[in-house]
Amino acid sequence: MLSESAGTRRPGGRTERTRIAVLQATLDLLAERGFTNLTVEAVADRSGVHKTTIYRRWASTDGLVAAALRMGTEQPWTPRDTGSLAGDLKEVLLELIRYFTEPGLRELPTASVLAAFHSDSAAEALHAFYQDRHARSSVLVTRAVARGEVPAGTDSDEVIRVASGPVFYRLFISREPLTPTDARTAADAAAAAAKAGVFVRK
Incomplete structure (x- = not known):
């Protein structure tokens, strides 16, 4: 720390x-x-x-x-409530895509990720930032459990990781274009896995 x-x-x-x-x-x-x-x-x-x-x-x-x-981590941010886990995840991913692809916005998050490869301190700080985002995003799973969409004990961190993984893969590995369809597909897949109990803590 x-x-x-x-x-x-x-x-x-x-x-x-x-x-x-x-x-x-x-x-x-x-x-x-x-x-x-x-x-x-x-x-x-x-x-x-x-x-x-x-x-x-x-x-x-x-x-x-x-x-x-x-x-x-000091800035206010709360994920939207769309009424479904898939919808909530899609909104988070659309925001993520916009943040990493829109000119005038994408420069800082991209540079931040790259900085983490050059500096251990930057890597720790970036990790802390995303841990904060995971914590704030846990409300998505809390709401989904309350609605009966997913089982109790679902690991919210894993839901977020699996949903956002395809986005980061396209951004930094395959360098493929990202569209709202990609966000919906990733969100639907993560929500379906959560509903099936894949992310329940053992």
């Missing part, structure tokens, strides 16, 4: 404004340049915060990117 000295504290006042300015500048530059071309000096120029302050608090670009990625 990252320590508080790596920029994970959330003090108020000017210190908090400095944190937000530096980490937002980090995200902007990560999207524009990628991890390997990111420098503390560039973050200092973009944020207006002296590089000495940045080095003292975050130590390196690794620390900056890790703290910036963790900042994503």
Whole structure:
């Protein structure tokens, strides 16, 4: 886990404004340049915060990117309730596809995934971000159990992994185009498996 000295504290006042300015500048530059071309000096120029302050608090670009990625867990996000597990999963996948493919949006999440291959700290932070998303998405399975769609004990993390796996495969492995049909197919498949009890914890 990252320590508080790596920029994970959330003090108020000017210190908090400095944190937000530096980490937002980090995200902007990560999207524009990628991890390997990111420098503390560039973050200092973009944020207006002296590089000495940045080095003292975050130590390196690794620390900056890790703290910036963790900042994503502070943003509000709740999955939609469509009335069915397949419908809920489809909405999550459509949002995921949009986030990774739409110009102006796709640059940051793509750069974040690539950063995880260059930095252990970034990889830990990205893992924490998606664990947070898994936790928030657990409501999809909770609702499905309450509706009688899937059995009690269904592992919500596995439902999300199986539903989103085909999307990430097309994004980063096969480099195939993604369409709403792909989202619906993946959502329907994951929902059907959940209904059959495939994801019930043993």
